[in-house]
Amino acid sequence: xxxxxxxxxxxxxxxxxxxxxxxxxxxxxxxxxxxxxxxxxxxxxxxxxxxxxxxxxxxxxxxxxxxxxxxxxxxxxxxxxxxxxxxxxxxxxxxxxxxxxxxxxxxxxxxxxxxxxxxxxxxxxxxxxxxxxxxxxxxxxxxxxxxxxxxxx
Amino acid sequence: xxxxxxxxxxxxxxxxxxxxxxxxxxxxxxxxxxxxxxxxxxxxxxxxxxxxxxxxxxxxxxxxxxxxxxxxxxxxxxxxxxxxxxxxxxxxxxxxxxxxxxxxxxxxxxxxxxxxxxxxxxxxxxxxxxxxxxxxxxxxxxxxxxxxxxxxx
Amino acid sequence: xxxxxxxxxxxxxxxxxxxxxxxxxxxxxxxxxxxxxxxxxxxxxxxxxxxxxxxxxxxxxxxxxxxxxxxxxxxxxxxxxxxxxxxxxxxxxxxxxxxxxxxxxxxxxxxxxxxxxxxxxxxxxxxxxxxxxxxxxxxxxxxxxxxxxxxxx
Amino acid sequence: xxxxxxxxxxxxxxxxxxxxxxxxxxxxxxxxxxxxxxxxxxxxxxxxxxxxxxxxxxxxxxxxxxxxxxxxxxxxxxxxxxxxxxxxxxxxxxxxxxxxxxxxxxxxxxxxxxxxxxxxxxxxxxxxxxxxxxxxxxxxxxxxxxxxxxxxx
Numbered sequence: 001x002x003x004x005x006x007x008x009x010x011x012x013x014x015x016x017x018x019x020x021x022x023x024x025x026x027x028x029x030x031x032x033x034x035x036x037x038x039x040x041x042x043x044x045x046x047x048x049x050x051x052x053x054x055x056x057x058x059x060x061x062x063x064x065x066x067x068x069x070x071x072x073x074x075x076x077x078x079x080x081x082x083x084x085x086x087x088x089x090x091x092x093x094x095x096x097x098x099x100x101x102x103x104x105x106x107x108x109x110x111x112x113x114x115x116x117x118x119x120x121x122x123x124x125x126x127x128x129x130x131x132x133x134x135x136x137x138x139x140x141x142x143x144x145x146x147x148x149x150x151x152x153x
Numbered sequence: 154x155x156x157x158x159x160x161x162x163x164x165x166x167x168x169x170x171x172x173x174x175x176x177x178x179x180x181x182x183x184x185x186x187x188x189x190x191x192x193x194x195x196x197x198x199x200x201x202x203x204x205x206x207x208x209x210x211x212x213x214x215x216x217x218x219x220x221x222x223x224x225x226x227x228x229x230x231x232x233x234x235x236x237x238x239x240x241x242x243x244x245x246x247x248x249x250x251x252x253x254x255x256x257x258x259x260x261x262x263x264x265x266x267x268x269x270x271x272x273x274x275x276x277x278x279x280x281x282x283x284x285x286x287x288x289x290x291x292x293x294x295x296x297x298x299x300x301x302x303x304x305x306x
Numbered sequence: 307x308x309x310x311x312x313x314x315x316x317x318x319x320x321x322x323x324x325x326x327x328x329x330x331x332x333x334x335x336x337x338x339x340x341x342x343x344x345x346x347x348x349x350x351x352x353x354x355x356x357x358x359x360x361x362x363x364x365x366x367x368x369x370x371x372x373x374x375x376x377x378x379x380x381x382x383x384x385x386x387x388x389x390x391x392x393x394x395x396x397x398x399x400x401x402x403x404x405x406x407x408x409x410x411x412x413x414x415x416x417x418x419x420x421x422x423x424x425x426x427x428x429x430x431x432x433x434x435x436x437x438x439x440x441x442x443x444x445x446x447x448x449x450x451x452x453x454x455x456x457x458x459x
Numbered sequence: 460x461x462x463x464x465x466x467x468x469x470x471x472x473x474x475x476x477x478x479x480x481x482x483x484x485x486x487x488x489x490x491x492x493x494x495x496x497x498x499x500x501x502x503x504x505x506x507x508x509x510x511x512x513x514x515x516x517x518x519x520x521x522x523x524x525x526x527x528x529x530x531x532x533x534x535x536x537x538x539x540x541x542x543x544x545x546x547x548x549x550x551x552x553x554x555x556x557x558x559x560x561x562x563x564x565x566x567x568x569x570x571x572x573x574x575x576x577x578x579x580x581x582x583x584x585x586x587x588x589x590x591x592x593x594x595x596x597x598x599x600x601x602x603x604x605x606x607x608x609x610x611x612x
Contacts, residue, residue, distance in 0.1 A: 347499075
């Protein structure tokens, strides 16, 4: 299943709101289940060095269907898969990337967050992932109202 | 000057509205004047092969401060700069990338659009660039209302 | 804010002077806040293997707005962000890269120094960063005098 | 033979002076005969898209020991070496790169200039290359005076 723009709007909104709440501007990336970029936002003041980290966190979670820190368990010292983080063009294996799933639990993509301390990135990513099932008319309705245009098919 | 998230909201909104009006889902990328990713949106149904094109169109316009098709004039057959499109990690030199400037005319970034015919990409990019100076409270207000959270600093 | 050539002249001068004082030829790189190359100098006798290190030190400091060794704290054994040094095309996370800020404290770029022992690189980088606010007419005046040409606009 | 910093100072000075004279801010890159970066300057206002072009022009001239446009003769339509510009990590084969040679005619490096029209880049590169044999005490003396430090060994 393809992750929808409406779902991405809800995820980005929740991520922004949590980032604003804790006062840390973040980079927020959303990839679909094919690990292809769907949406990205660099909040004002967020570090540009965290752009790539957010993208790679989302990629890491999308291609393995698990949280980035869970992937990290496989390649930490003594883990079963040393160097795993070097695959797939470079993974990011600390917290901040979380898979996104539909109502049936099917993997539909992942969100990656970077810009603060790892614990802050994780907190924002959790808020983002939790919002993926929020009513999504808000996003589309906003497009209609604010843009004054018919909504995308 | 750094391009603001509020300005990106206005640009993305206008791009989406125009894309919806012509019925062609688009990939829309916004980079700042340092060619660093600021915002990205792949509308539902947009081709994934156009993700990289939208990003490279925005990059091409940002690093040269001109429309992508204008850069193309330099490297077309008989142009002054054969192979120019091979520089900077690969440029895209057909229409769909347009620079973004502040009120003083200072380059602050660029928008790149891809997903339809080149003429359609250009039409959407023009609508996007034209909206960069639209009142931008709309975008942030929407965040406040829809998210019920303080607005990002 | 864009880092100016005059500021770069002052930074390079101070770096060269300190490198000369300690007798170690250095590679000195200056990037702007968008991590784009602004100025570079390889002093006579400096190791060519240190060219890339100086560039990556400047990049690491520019994209995170902190000293390279501070970035290293995040990815050292037991740190919060294992593998961080693999992001952004490869970071350098030992001393020798220092952010450059304007009078208001806004990040405007970074300087990276490599060619000696890490402690020597750091000493030269500190001298370079400390000189960024030195009167900058010196650099331009030298251009006028030595070149006998009008100064660049 | 290694290109000296003093020679680079003279080359950069002449390039800046000519660029100022014609009123076009330029990116100026100098590589040694091993195609390793020796000096670089992005004048204020120069396009960041021209950084890579200046570097690749210098590289193209350094590795083949000829002007960039001369290399272009080999890979132009109907030329003997189609695709040559794809080698060496990407060459730039239009004017603006010129080899630097010592008094005996030995190749010691190359200068690459980009930022204006090709004819302007070439004019600045010619002025730069012509200055390589200018008396070079100026550059080092300046270091002593302006920096108040012993000159590099």
